[in-house]
Amino acid sequence: DGGITQSPKYLFRKEGQNVTLSCEQNLNHDAMYWYRQDPGQGLRLIYYSQIVNDFQKGDIAEGYSVSREKKESFPLTVTSAQKNPTAFYLCASSIEGVGQPQHFGDGTRLSIL
Amino acid sequence: QKEVEQDPGPLSVPEGAIVSLNCTYSNSAFQYFMWYRQYSRKGPELLMYTYSSGNKEDGRFTAQVDKSSKYISLFIRDSQPSDSATYLCAGRRTGFQKLVFGTGTRLLVSP
Numbered sequence: 415d416g417g418i419t420q421s422p423k424y425l426f427r428k429e430g431q432n433v434t435l436s437c438e439q440n441l442n443h444d445a446m447y448w449y450r451q452d453p454g455q456g457l458r459l460i461y462y463s464q465i466v467n468d469f470q471k472g473d474i475a476e477g478y479s480v481s482r483e484k485k486e487s488f489p490l491t492v493t494s495a496q497k498n499p500t501a502f503y504l505c506a507s508s509i510e511g512v513g514q515p516q517h518f519g520d521g522t523r524l525s526i527l
Numbered sequence: 528q529k530e531v532e533q534d535p536g537p538l539s540v541p542e543g544a545i546v547s548l549n550c551t552y553s554n555s556a557f558q559y560f561m562w563y564r565q566y567s568r569k570g571p572e573l574l575m576y577t578y579s580s581g582n583k584e585d586g587r588f589t590a591q592v593d594k595s596s597k598y599i600s601l602f603i604r605d606s607q608p609s610d611s612a613t614y615l616c617a618g619r620r621t622g623f624q625k626l627v628f629g630t631g632t633r634l635l636v637s638p
Contacts, residue, residue, distance in 0.1 A: 515559075521568070
């Protein structure tokens with residue numbers, strides 16, 4: 415089955431620790447995205463990548479980093495500089511092209527210990 | 528003002544009712560509009576995808592876009608308890624990757 419796999423489903427971070435969230439897709443999509451979802455707020459774009467080895471900041475990139483070494487993979491690192499990391503993180507992908515819809519994985523819930 | 532506004536609900540209806548979910552948006556450059564359904568602790572699932580103004584129907588779902596009033600709607604016919612979820616609307620400008628989401632409307636369909 416084609417789809418987007420996010421892991422782990424739940425993640426806990428200690429103070430001062432960096433953590434990495436995994437996102438893998440087997441849809442052969444060119445573009446991949448990371449969103450953050452908080453209660454009472456819409457999804458907010460953290461980073462996106464349209465091709466391998468290239469990515470752009472979204473609206474709330476501070477305290478996050480990404481890499482895109484393979485087409486299938488777009489990991490997100492939540493660094494210690496992100497002071498309010500508790501949220502539901504969603505990865506999405508789409509075919510590259512005008513107006514193509516985005517499809518989402520099932521998310522990773524990150525909490526602070 | 529948020530670019531996309533949605534009433535958070537919850538909207539409670541009995542099984543079999545016709546449901547109307549609505550969003551307003553402020554950016555007149557939006558050309559693409561999407562509705563997603565999100566169950567608790569799951570990622571959003573694409574339901575409907577429309578371009579510019581007009582209607583689009585898929586089974587029990589109809590999406591409607593009125594660009595003159597910057598209003599988008601999702602209608603669900605013969606609603607089922609399994610439709611109970613949060614519904615997110617989103618808009619997108621031509622040539623831009625970014626989707627702008629509303630905060631979502633929670634729908635509860637009681638048997």
